[in-house]
Amino acid sequence: MALKVYYDFMSQPCRALYIFLKLNKIPFEHKLVALRKGEHMGEDFKKVSPISRVPVIDDDGFVLTESVAILKYLAAKHNVPDHWYPRNDIKAQARVDEFMNYQHLSTRINMAMLFQNLTIIPRMRNKPVDWKKVESFRKGVGITVDQIDKHFLKDNRPFLAGDNMSIADILGICEVMQLYACCEERFIESNPTVNAWAERLKPKLAPYFEESNVVVYKVREHFLKNPPTQPKL
Numbered sequence: 001m002a003l004k005v006y007y008d009f010m011s012q013p014c015r016a017l018y019i020f021l022k023l024n025k026i027p028f029e030h031k032l033v034a035l036r037k038g039e040h041m042g043e044d045f046k047k048v049s050p051i052s053r054v055p056v057i058d059d060d061g062f063v064l065t066e067s068v069a070i071l072k073y074l075a076a077k078h079n080v081p082d083h084w085y086p087r088n089d090i091k092a093q094a095r096v097d098e099f100m101n102y103q104h105l106s107t108r109i110n111m112a113m114l115f116q117n118l119t120i121i122p123r124m125r126n127k128p129v130d131w132k133k134v135e136s137f138r139k140g141v142g143i144t145v146d147q148i149d150k151h152f153l154k155d156n157r158p159f160l161a162g163d164n165m166s167i168a169d170i171l172g173i174c175e176v177m178q179l180y181a182c183c184e185e186r187f188i189e190s191n192p193t194v195n196a197w198a199e200r201l202k203p204k205l206a207p208y209f210e211e212s213n214v215v216v217y218k219v220r221e222h223f224l225k226n227p228p229t230q231p232k233l
């Protein structure tokens, strides 16, 4: 039975999973879950995962949530090239795990929440932007980018876990794209090390990086037409 993948391109970890599946030619059945329509909260999806978040996979009855767990499982099951998630070199594997554990409370929380506070929350709840929150997540993004520069990419490491591209890089770049969606990319572009990493990585994920990010570019276009105005302090 085909691997079923429940996803929506609005979601960063879903985009990461999609890119990984396509690059590794792992066949799957597309199960689209439209977050903007609230399909993840519906009874049908709750039967798959009562956690009501994407991505989720169903591999012949083995249902798994959480992008990191899913990526590690699929890397092992499909015996993908070792650079994605090293099997035998425990230090190389630990470096990939290091970023994947770090990202939840750094790239993910700060970049996703900055995006949400500038776009989704004001639009969906029809409320003015909470600029205090925006500034707080901007501060978090700045700290995160600096940490990536000084720790994960130190000593001219080309990728987040060292010399080779890994699943950590795919997860990382998909979170970073939230900044582009809300025109906050200056945080990346002003850091030469992190910017060089992003530009080095994107072509390696072609064409699936661009394909899965179409929605990000659409949101950005809309944001550029209707930018919220920040009051002067």
Ligand SMILES: N[C@@H](CCC(=O)N[C@@H](CS)C(=O)NCC(=O)O)C(=O)O
Binding pocket: 010, 011, 012, 013, 014, 035, 040, 052, 053, 054, 055, 065, 066, 067, 068
């Ligand atoms: N830690 C989870 C996070 C999953 C997650 O937060 N998914 C979001 C989309 S990016 C979602 O489904 N949100 C719907 C909701 O929370 O209501 C993972 O990495 O898979």
